Amino acid sequence: MEHLTASLQTLGLNEVPQLANLATFPTYNQVDIYRAHIAELLAPITGVAAETVYPLLQWTQVLEYGDVMLPVPALRIKGKKPDALALEIKEQFPESPLVLPPVAEKTFVRFFFKPGPLAKLVLPSILKNSTKYGFNPNLGLKDPKDPSSEKKKMIVEFSSPNIAKPFHAGHLRSTIIGGFLSNLYEAAGWDVTRMNYLGDWGKQYGVLAIGFEKFGSDEALEANPIGHLYEVYVKVSAIAHDEAEQVKALKAKIVELEGKNESVVEQQAEIERIEKEGIDQQARDYFKRMADGEKDALAIWARFRDLSIVKYKQTYARLNITYDDYSGESQVKNESMETAAKVLAEKKISEESEGAVLVDLTKYQKKLGKALVKKRDGTTLYLTRDIGAAVERHQKYNFDKMIYVVASQQDLHLAQLFKILEVMGDEYAEVSKKCQHINFGMVLGMSTRKGTAKFLDDILRDVGEKMHDVMRSNEGKYVQVENPEQTADTLGISAVMVQDMSGKRINNYEFDINRMTSFEGDTGPYLQYAHARLCSIARKAELTPEQLASADWSLLTEKHAVDVIRSLAQWPDTFVNTIKTQEPVTVLTYLFKMTHMLSSSYEQLNVMKAEPEVKKARAALYECARQVLYNGMRLLGLNPVERM
Ligand code: ARG
Structure with a gap:
């Protein structure tokens, strides 16, 4: 600041113009000096306090429009036409060491900075602040005016791919946009936690484990975990699909035979066999063991997860991204989901319906529909896990803001999540207020020369x-x-x-x-x-x-x-x-x-x-x-x- 005062004095200003009560940052942003200076000169002309004028001095996107401009109607001066007022301001604006005589254009007054002083203020500051120039680490403080105050905490959840599934365009965009937002808030002085919320839980991980027993190779897994798991998943899913088709065909056959009054014993036995021994049932059983916390069942899955994370880390590094927290759907504790379920039931937010539990959100907003929070077999859902995850994160990080960077296909999902948290009250509602969904559109035609893109690396x-x-x-x-x-x-x-x-x-x-x-x-x-x-x-x-x-x-x-x-x-x-x-x-x-x-x-x-x-x-x-x-x-x- 002393340095700045000295250089302003050589330009003919006694001190750095600063407005009490306003967070102005003359050492980070030289345009703030101009805004404060112009606001001070405008106050006696317009009769509007400098503090009020200051935030109205907008930046311009095109230099021909000036360096900052004042939209006169925003001054809310009664009884005068804005264009007449703009002319008046232009005429009465005094000589200034920093700005040229202003230009009135319709309802705007445009201010152009004097080139000489601008160069002297801006260029040395760029050289001095180098990689920090332009960023303002005070913005993310609890009190931006008090540099000793605490940083606000933020979680940015982004990328969040699903293990053993392709890393699709939605994940790519989430990664790019989420990485950017993390950098942005960090540069503004927030304490940012970068979080990856992996899709690593659900029956499909039972399918994967069964598939690995049949088609997996330890070597291939070590060498290329993400690619190999996907291969395994595709193969085993094909079998599961065939079995389902078979059952469908057998059922049709039964109808046909029954019409002719012929025996269906053989077909029924075959259906039973598939339903008992087929991939789908094996996977259910396996996932049940995982969900029950059985060590053996969890060990192989944990290995898939760990190896995938090693590989993800390498790829993210190419994009300059490192995570502070690899969380995931699997990490959400049953306890937090049960507590949430209790609150939902007690407050009569949820209702039972044919053995399942759902929340009727149409009461609050028609388009939010009805959301399932527990399946008939008692297992949790994507949404349930998100409810649990949100509070757990709040307890762990005590964040001031949490951003979910997720494709707009999931607008409804996140709107449901935030609404449910809101109506649950207490800490849940507090969490909801701090959450924001950052959404984005689709990427069309993302394919590589070798076919459709599957993984970020490709x-x-x-x-x-x-x-x-x-x-x-x-x-x-x-x-x-x-x-x-x-x-x-x-x-x-x-x-x-x-x-x-x-x-x-x-x-x-x-x-x-x-x-x-x-x-x-x-x-x-x-x-x-x-x-x-x-x-x-x-x-x-x-x-x-x-x-x-x-x-x-x-x-x-x-x-x-x-x-x-x-x-x-x-x-x-x-x-x-x-x-x-x-x-x-x-x-x-x-x-x-x-x-x-x-x-x-x-x-x-x-x-x-x-x-x-x-x-x-x-x-x-x-x-x-x-x-x-x-x-x-x-x-x-x-x-x-x-x-x-
Ligand atoms: N894994 C999910 C998917 O690929 C995205 C997760 C988004 N985050 C969340 N908290 N639901 O669709």
Whole structure:
């Protein structure tokens, strides 16, 4: 802060403008200085308190609209037409060391920052804060105005694939979006727990265990647990399916024979045999033993689970994701589900129906329907386990907020879950209030060259290979890349992730391997290229961080330079806005706009051919741009490359 005060004094301001009672962050976000300054100047003109004006000063998405703007109607001044008022504000706005005379346009007043002071405030701050620039660790505190206050706690539950089942597009999106949201809240100072809630419980794990006895191989399991378990599951499910078909055919045959008054003894015996000895019954028995906590039955399943987690960890690492907690449906304690069942029954929220237990949610909201919480055979369901899991997590982590990143196909499921918790009251209702479902649309046509994609690894491998082909097509460049395979892999992952994050979460999108791996258009490889190019400029300029920090910022006067600076100044606001939208596209849109601006500036702002002092200032500007691009890419979960 002292540093900031000193530099503002050289610009003609006595102190850092700050508004009492408001959380302003002049050291994290220089635009906050401008907002406070403008609000102070507007107060006497408008008769509206500076504290009220401050939050109305919006950021603009397009630089032509100014650096911040004031929507005049939001001032709620009675008796004057907003456009007349906008003109009045423009005319009465005093001379300022930081902002140019404002522009009135219809009901808006637009403020443009003076380029010189802006460069001096923003660029040194980027160099100084480097990987932290733009992030504000106070936002996640219990009291953002008090830096010594405690961090709020958050659980982000994401990815959550099902063991022995394909890792489908829904899991891919959950992984990408959940990873991003975890980074986002962490950068805002929250204490984030990343949680993977594996689908690892239910009769199908009995099926799997039986299948493993028949088709499993320890070697194959060790080598590729996820692939092998899936293979086993497919084989044993096929048998179960055949048996079911057989029973159906036998039943039809019986009807036919009975019509002719012939004996059906043989057919009945066969049906009985299948129902007693078939896969389905074996699986039920096996799962019953698991559910009863029988050690032998649990041992093999635990091995499947553990080995799968080892493998998942490797794949998640490629996406820069590590989990704090591998929970799962199997981990939910019977006790918490029983306690919940008791509350539901006692409060008459649930009712018995033909031996099963259900909750009629239509009382609260028609579209929530009726939800089953206990099957006739007494076993729990997906929903029951989620009820138990939610309270257990609350008891374990005492979170302030919990986010479920799950496909919109499960909108109803989560709405039912939250409603049930709400009407249960007490701690359950408290949990419900803290929960949020972050949903997303589908990925269409996600298939690899070798058929339909089954596992995340296959998808990443395929896109990496395609990326390698794209790189090879530029031979001159290709030979300069040190580790082409590794680079292709990283670029491929960026391609998949950026494509996924390019639209609003709720939209469906087409998995288009050609488009996502292209260097043209708003793609992952394009962003990586922009980063690598900035790295290359830095390498050629050969200036130390100290030299860059001593740059004379007043030499950056060209329109291209000024626009890049204005754009960089928007990064902290973009971050804050992203917390509001919870959309990765908010970050991406900003990064693409910023990098487009850069690419049109390279010719005008040549570094190597410039005079030494100008060269230094320009190199420092590009270093700032690289830093912001890097920070944005990291926030999204990408690995910025230095060469490609
Ligand atoms: N394993 C589930 C599936 O693949 C997703 C789990 C979502 N999370 C939850 N708490 N229900 O469909």
